[in-house]
Amino acid sequence: MCGIVGIFDMRGEREINRQLLAQMNETQHHRGPDEGGLHTELGVGLGHRRLSIIDLSSGQQPLFNEDGSVVIVYNGEIYNFRELMEELVQCGHQFRTRCDTEVIVHAWEEWGEACVDRFRGMFAFGLWDRRTKTFFLARDRLGIKPLYYAMTLDGMFVFASEMKGVMFHPGVRRELDPLAVEEYFAYGYVPEPRTIYQGVCKLPPGYALALKSGSNDIRPRQYWDVPFKLSEPVSEADAEHELMERLREAVRIRLVAEVPLGAFLSGGVDSSAVVAAMAQELDEPVNTCSIAFTDPAFDESGHAAKVASLYGTRHHVETVENDDYDLIDTLARLYDEPYADSSAIPTYRVCQLAKKRVTVALSGDGGDENLAGYRRYRFTLAEQHLRDKLPAGLRRGVFGTLGRYYPKADWAPRIFRAKTTFESLSRDLVDGYFHNVSLMSDGMRERLFNHGFRRQLQGYSAVEVMRGHATKSPTDDPLSMIQYLDMKTYLPGDILTKVDRASMAHALEVRVPLLDHKLVEWISGLPPSLKLQGGEGKYIFKKALQPHLPRDILYRNKMGFATPLARWFRGPLRQRVRSAVLGPTLAATGIFNHSYLKEMVDQHESGRRDYSAPLWSLLMFEAFLRNVHQGTVADAAPSILQVA
Structure with missing residues (x-):
């Protein structure tokens, strides 16, 4: 696992500033502390930081083909690289290493842009072909590995694994994007392809980008999407059997490493399933890592210990x-x-723990999106069932009115907290799902921003992100649709971003077998009723796992990695929240309505309302402004290595 950076001259073949490239590369030292490498030629500069996992003695990057006409920097793992290597040797290619990086180089020579269709794994790479004057970038299908890019005012294309590498370049603008601010306070992250800065983009999952010297054409193309194409009818027994076989294979190909390997084990269904599959594939005990919490309301360590004991x-x-x-x-x-x-x-802490024992860890991420494990899927389908029974006009009139006037009762039992449900029922499936997952509702964001900032938005709403994905969805089934929306937004923007940054901060590689694209494709073709049945999410997965895991692991209530924000903000963080939310940093942005910020702080402290999630988003926005936006990236980046 690595960090990559690069500069490409879109206007011609100007000299690349090698010192600047080296400094950009060093902002990502934490991603690859083992080795670093640079390559510059007229119009092209590539940098790489290496975390050695496979072929430790060779495989240094940037890496070239035989005649030096193709060069690559790459972050990730191609799990089928050995099969591809054999195929490419049969085509006449010669290999100097045993690493997957060289496979990409020769695959490009053999198949061009279609090479990405052959790769099975997680990856982000930048490649320069001097013969065709083509600069090619690609990101894996599900977005496990990140890739950021921007254009400078003088026509330099800049890319990196993390945005700090891009932002180090002095030619990249540092202007906040108002639309990204709106999206952040709706989702809790900035969804692909936007970033918080205007002109800086994320290459979306399953996309590639081919650039030509002398051209200004920057148009990413999609090479893969989750198909959600129903497969031939299958019995539950056959589905259970095939699901386990496919899981074992996805785990098996991720066990190749020349460094210590282990797994995260939370005690939930997904991580337990991965550990069970690993134990059945390995001849030695699996290294497992768990975090325990002092507060029993948040502690799952007992469940993790039970699975660890079961598989030794x-x-x-x-x-x-x-x-x-x-x-x-x-x-x-x-x-x-x-x-x-x-x-x-x-997540940061469990990665910190794992790095003490292993260099590669397998995780259970992706199971909820694949197999409909989130509780919100069940609630959304129940709402949709009611929507289908009532005309849209009636729903908007009745439930819209109820939603506007029904009190927000965070303190009340769930049965009396109907405001969000009423508001959701007045909308269609996509808008309703957006409303259900939003960190702050439309009404809250309307009050959060001041008049001047709302004018900058010109009526834009973050729901447009989901609407855009819905128009491209290969399915109109309600469950499959909201799974698809999560795979385009929450999975890459939140879950995979979280794991990548937390693991790379500790030079730890994390592999995610439940996001093997062949497994994802197959699961997407299963009938929705096998994923969510009788209110039970992951229905077929849990049935398939019954011979391998105890029922109290499979069928207990989902817990997740939670933190006691509400208590923190009324206790030890009370003054910090008040100082940050009502202090000069947020005030200086000209974005926020101060009176509403004060209302949220006061009402949360008093216990009248639970504003913990919105206040956390404001706290993190303020921390971003102080630590990243207001200083230079050059000053901010090295401090990442100062572990708390």
Whole structure:
């Protein structure tokens, strides 16, 4: 696993500033502390930081083909590289290494842009072909590995694994994007392809970008999408059997490494399934890592220990105090843009623990999106069932009115907290789902921003992100549709971003077998009823796992990596929240309505309302402004290595 950077002259063949390229590369030292390399020629500069996993003695980057006409920098793992190597040797290609990086180079020579269709794994790479004057970038199908890019005012195309590498270049503008601010306070992250900065983009998952010297054409093309094409009818028994076979294969191909390897084990269904599959594939005990919490309301370590005992793993546990909030500034520097998932704190800690034991860890990420594990899927389908029974006009009139006037009762039992449900029922499926997952509702964001900032938005709403994906969706089934929306937004923008930054901060590689694209394609073709049935998410997955895991692991309530924000903000973080949310940093942006900020702080402190998630998003936005936006990236980036 690595960090990559590059500069490409879109206007011709000007000299590349090698010192600048080296400094851009060093902002990502934490991603690859083992080695670093640079290559410059007229019009092209490539940089690489290496975390050695496979072929430790060779495979240094940038890496070239035989005659030096093709050069690549690459971050990731191609799990089928050995099969591809054999095929390419049969085509006449000669290999100097045993690494997957060289496979990409020869695959480009043999198949051109279609090479990405052959790769099975997680990857982001930049490649220069001097013969065809083509600069080619690609990102893996699900967005496991990140890739940022921007154009400078003088026609230089700049890219990097993390945004700090791009932002180090003095030619990249540092202007906040108002639309990204609106999206952040709706989703808690800035969804692809936008970033918090105008003109800086994320290459979306499953996209590639081919650039030509002398051209200004920058148009990413999609090479893959989740198909959601129903397969031939299959019995539950056959589906269970094939699902386990495919899971084992996805795990098996991710066990190739020349360094210590292990797994995260939370005690949930997905991580337990991965550990069970690993134990069945390996001849030695699996290294497993778990985090325990001092507050039993957030602690899953007992469930993790049960799975570890069942499979005889070498289990490592560390206890984290529930008041572990000293990472706020570290996280702001780590993510480079506002990021409001508070589970980034325990994720950071479990990666920190894992790195003490292993260099590669397998995780269970992706199971909820693939197999409909989130509770919100069940609620959304129940709402849709009711929508289908009532005309749209009636729904908008009745439920819209109820939603506007029904009180917001966070303190009340769930049965009396109907305001959000009423508001959702007045909308269609996509708008309703957006409303259900939003960090702040449309009405809250309307009050959050001041008049001047709302004018800058010109009526733009973050729901447009989901609407845009919905228009391209290959399915109109309600469950499949919202799964598809999550795979385009929440999965890459929140889950995979969180894991990549937290793991790379500790030079740890994380592999995600449940996001193997062949497994994802197959699962997407299963009938929705096999994913969510009788209110049970992951229905077929849990049935398939019954011979391998205890029922109290499979069918207990989902917990997740939670943090006690509400208590923190009324206790040890009370003054910090008040100072940050009502202080000069946010006030100076000219974005916020101060009276509403004060209302949220006062009402949360008093216990009248639970504003913990919105306040956390504001706290992290303020930390981003102080640690990243207001200083130079050059000053901010090295401090990432100062572990709290």
